[in-house]
């Protein structure tokens with residue numbers, strides 16, 4: 311049975327500007343289950359945004375397919391909501407209008423009052439209430455703008471929510487607050503989320519599973535690391551969890567060393583390109599002495 | 612003085628400059644020669660007539676008062692009120708201008724959206740744009756056979772370029788993020804054009820419209836001097852032929868004021884469509 315979102319042998323090449331070709335990634339194959347929160351982690355330039363644009367339907371891959379809910383992704387759709395790094399709010403519309411814009415597109419049959427009520431509700435969920443919602447985006451702080459963008463995406467109940475480094479441009483404190491808000495608003499839904507980040511702690515806090523990408527060109531989604539920390543999570547509590555540092559170390563090692571070592575290898579095609587599943591769980595003692603090493607792996611593919 | 616606001620001080624200075632300017636002008640014009648001791652030749656050429664000299668501002672103000680207190684009188688082809696003359700000019704400018712906008716803005720949209728259309732049309736635009744609008748006048752008169760329509764055509768042709776180029780430029784420069792927002796919300800091409808691209812490009816488009824109306828107002832005066840009949844351009848030319856310099860100066864002032872008002876209208880519009888990123 312195929313996963314809810316299935317990325318199959320996705321290849322992207324661009325002209326490299328000198329007559330040749332740049333292969334960003336080749337035959338990338340992985341899946342995302344319904345309701346899952348998947349974070350993709352990798353160095354800048356490895357092709358994360360390229361993958362996301364293909365998932366969003368905003369770009370076409372050189373080859374390969376993306377299948378969501380049994381249907382091949384062709385072109386953008388209201389079923390796949392996107393939160394861009396630079397918020398992408400329309401600056402000539404008020405905060406509220408930026409959200410009603412999306413809601414009205416999703417529900418053309420609704421009355422104006424229904425649309426407004428729905429938008430106000432979702433703005434409230436990210437803590438934007440009162441006069442603020444009548445301000446233009448330029449009169450909001452970066453954090454507030456990203457909240458609007460998140461409210462716009464969640465208000466539309468897309469089948470898949472795509473977030474491209476949504477907090478990349480925010481200061482650490484604001485980022486923390488909005489991460490909490492995102493967790494809160496996501497917690498109540500069965501929303502499937504695919505998010506890009508370069509922040510390890512953010513990834514651990516939010517994700518069910520982290521996909522690790524090697525450096526490009528010929529980048530690969532090399533590993534799929536399960537986050538074996540129960541929900542609900544909070545940033546202060548997860549650091550106490552026995553798995554936290556083991557997972558974190560694994561990620562740091564990957565990004566610091568192995569992402570380079572594995573880079574640039576032109577791999578075989580097909581199934582071999584699936585990410586290796588990594589499960590680190592120190593809370594579950596096993597008889598296997600191998601499993602007592604700080605980094606435990608079980609290859610389940 | 613220092614506790615007045617910046618605007619108040621500027622206004623005060625403006626008034627001061629106005630009065631000093633008017634005073635210098637008034638004083639620099641020698642008292643009119645007494646009529647009478649003129650040679651026959653002087654009488655014939657009109658050189659000695661009091662109207663032939665550059666009038667002092669006081670005389671222009673009196674003239675302005677006369678004209679503006681009854682702007683719409685019509686006493687035959689060569690004697691119409693200033694309001695009627697300006698009305699004709701504005702009518703021609705707006706007709707030619709609106710026709711130009713009707714073509715330039717949709718075409719500019721197309722060019723801005725499509726690199727092929729841009730490349731295909733660019734050579735034509737580059738050749739046609741630098742042509743002085745008045746150079747079209749003989750051709751227009753010959754083909755259209757109507758001086759009124761020719762004047763409108765000249766306005767059309769001079770106001771089309773800034774609007775066309777600015778629309779194309781503005782549309783091509785719309786941030787791809789905003790277009791992507793439209794795409795991910797499955798907006799139809801028409802809806803995208805009106806709800807995303809148009810508002811995003813509006814400041815650039817309106818700037819083009821503002822430049823165009825300015826050029827159109829410059830050109831109408833010259834065009835009306837050529838085609839004659841009615842309009843503020845014809846009025847200036849007619850009063851020059853009458854050697855009525857007071858009226859010439861008065862109408863020059865009126866041209867400036869109407870031009871300023873037209874520009875101010877677009878300035879307002881520009882402020883309406885402006886946004887901060």
Ligand SMILES: Nc1ncnc2c1ncn2[C@@H]1O[C@H](COP(=O)(O)OP(=O)(O)O)[C@@H](O)[C@H]1O
Nearest residue numbers: 324325334353354355356357358359360361526
């Ligand atoms: N339209 C394009 N044309 C050519 N090269 C591109 C294009 N888009 C992305 N790339 C290249 O693909 C690689 C991956 O880019 P991107 O997906 O933006 O990386 P990331 O989001 O992981 O930082 C980079 O080397 C980038 O230069």
Ligand SMILES: [Mg+2]
Nearest residue numbers: 358359360475
């Ligand atoms: Mg990126």
